[in-house]
Amino acid sequence: MASFPAVLRSEWTKIRSVRSTIWTLALTFVVTLGVGALLSLLTNNNFEEFRSDNTPFDATGTAFSGILLGELAIIVFGVLAIGNEYSSGMIRVTLAAVPQRGTLLTGKAVVLGGLALAVSLVTAFLTFFTGQALLGDHSTSLGEPNVLRAVFGAALYLTMLCLFSAGVTTMLHNQTLALGVLVPFFFLLSPILSAVPGAKTVAHYFPDYAGSRMLLVYEQNGQPYGPWAGFLICLAWTVAALAGGALVLKNRDA
Amino acid sequence: MIELHDLTKRYGKTLAVDRLSFKVPQGVVTGFLGPNGAGKSTTMRMILDLDRPTGGRVTIDGKRYGQLSEPLKYIGALLEAKAVHPGRTARDHLLWLAQSNRIPERRVDEALGLVGLTPVARKRARGFSLGMGQRLGIACALLGDPEIVMFDEPVNGLDPEGILWIRNLMKRLAAEGRTVFVSSHLMSEMAVTADHLVVIGRGRLLADLPMAEFIRRNSRSAVRLRTPQPERLLDALAGAGVRHEAGPTGSVEVVDGDLAALGELAAANGVVLHELSPQQASLEEAFMQMTADAVEYHAGDGPGRDAAGAPGVWGADWKGGAAGQPAARGTEEN
Structure with missing residues (x-):
């Protein structure tokens, strides 16, 4: 059997030696933090106009x-990290080197997930602190109820979406197709369906809606389930996508 | 040693590889020959466990490929040029490959040197020519210092210098005692490199023999005679008891004939000759002849013949020739 640490080292070399890794991860960080900072600043400057209803103000959510937008970049990262092997034909070199396909995909997921988690944690905490600094008097702190959970939730949310995308890409074994399915799904289909009365119930169990429940500090009206249920639903999607990818990888001719 | 036992691959209705059994002899260059679509690439992918056989099995030193731990130390393969991420440097490409099989990092630089890519080691593969991509692929194959190397159509698309380089490399690898298994659709290419031949057509084994034996068996020499007096020539040949056959454009050919004797025979009978020339069939022709013969032979081989192989001369489909049978093609998409 292939040595698992050797597979990890090899996959780490692969991931750090292409520019798309740096670009997509940097974009995840910049976009998440930048847009959050901008909205925090605007909210702070126009607080009275922005706040008309009497629900509690969610300073974490604002940040x-x-x-x-940031999740889109990390989804692209997940797709490219897996998909470039298929688009270049390199997957056959990889599988000739590591014929144990389950071990290979596990190694890929660990390296990909580890890197995504590290970047997501940095992104989540810096985004939170930047947002709070710009919210001035309306800011919150990590000590407030549910806030720390929401910040970790944001990091886990990004990581899980990345791994979900990697799993879907392995299933589709085609980078372009995976981007063509995932980006419209997360950017168009899921948000639109979440707003349509009939389809709402279904859309509420999609990985992005479920995962984003982890970011909520306050209970919202009409919310179907809480943050931990949301985490589990999102995790289930991620595990299912990776398991599906493993199944396809194991049984398909490369 | 690579051993195939009744290896079979079916894609839908197409039988790409049909009960193929042979052994790749150790320490020599074995040419794996067959027309395009004969199933060579499919067979090689099955050897590497990339494609799963429909039936039969293939072993390397008695083990399935998937049972090899760190397979790059046993067998190195070049399947396609430029199976590299375009944004990764040549060195990084070899590095991840080395790490996956716990091959020491210094082998990366050695392999780069071996194929002459040291000057571009830190260049991204995007800018590589086909020849450089091929060299990088060969560096991958040699990385683990394997006993067996396998190249799929390594000279395709290369310039003469690159072709010469690959030929010499294969000879050198065999001289070092390695087993070299190389596919080609060009007999002429194999004639100068291979010691042993495995010929397949439409997924079936057609021949498995030493190169010298192939040349001895299949090279046909003949004397061609051309005359404005064909009746007199034929009478003369018949009178002397010489077997002859019709050559191209009205000429007459005598297989294994003696040039001088035939010239004298014509002179003795007062036949005017416009041509008296020795003809040597090229190995390419011999290969095509063998492929055609074998396919026809199998086609008439009773009910055991599978639907995959319609009788016909190889190449008849693209030549639009008289045979006109639609040839069943294996998928050889890469």
Whole structure:
């Protein structure tokens, strides 16, 4: 059997030696933090106009306003990290070197997930602190109820979406197809369906809606389930996508 | 040693590889020859466990490929040029490959030197020519210092210098005692490099023999005679008891004939000759002849013949020739 640490080292070399890794991860950080900072600043400057209803103000959520764009970058990272092997034909070199396909995909997921988690944690905490600094008097702190959970939730949310995308890409074994399916799904289909009365119930169980429940500090009206249930639903999607990818990888001719 | 036992691959209705059994002899260059679509690449992918056989099995030193731990130390393969991420440097490409099989990092630089890519080691593969991509692929194959190397159509698309380089490399690898298994659709290429031949057509084994034996068996020499007096020539040949056959454009050919004797025979009978020339069939022709013969032979081989092989001369489909049978093609998409 292939040595698992050797597979990890090899996959780490692969991931650090292409520019798309740096670009997509840097974009995740910049977009999440930048958009969040901008909205925090605007909210602070126009607080009375922005706040008309009597629900409690979610300073954490405001800081994380950019995550919907940031998640797109980390999804692209997940797709490219797996998909470039298929687009270049390198997958056959990889599988000839590591014929144990389950071990290979596990190694890929560990390296990909580890790197995504590290970047997501840095992104989440810096985004939170930047947002709070710009929210001035309306800011919150990590000591407030549910806030720390929400910040970690943001990091886990990004990481899980990245791994979900990697799993879907392995299933589709095609980078372009995976981007063509995932980007419209997360950017168009899921948000639109979440707003359509009939389809709402279904859309509420999509990985992005479920995962983003982890970011909520206050209970919202009409919310189907809490943050921990949301985490588990998102995790289930991620595990299912990776398991599906493993199944396809194991049984398909490369 | 690579051993195939009844290896079979079916894609839908197409039988790409059909009960193929042979052994790749150790320490020599074995040419794996067959027309395009014969199933060579499919066979090689099955050897590496990339494609799963429909039936039969293939072993390397008695083990399935998937059972090899760190397979690059046993067998190195070049399947396609430029199976490299375009944004990764040549050195990084070899580095991840080395790490996956716990091959020491210094081997990366050695392999780069071996194929002459040291000057571009830190250049991204995007800018590589086909020849450089091929060299990088060969560096991958040699990385683990394997006993067996396998190249799929390594000279395709290369310039003469690159072709010469690969030929010499294969000879050198065999001289070092390694087993070299190389596919080609060009007999002429194999004639100068291979010691042993495995010929397949439409997924079936057609021949498995030493190169010298192939040349001895299949090279046909003949004397060609051309005359404005064909009746007199034929009478003369018949009178002397010489077997002859019709050559191209009205000429007459005598297989294994003696040039001088035939010239004298014509003179003795007062036949005017416009041509008296020795003809040597090229190995390429011999290969095509063998492929055609074998396919026809199998086609008439009773009910055991599978639907995959319609009788016909190889190449008849693209030549639009008289045979006109639609040839069943294996998938050889890469």
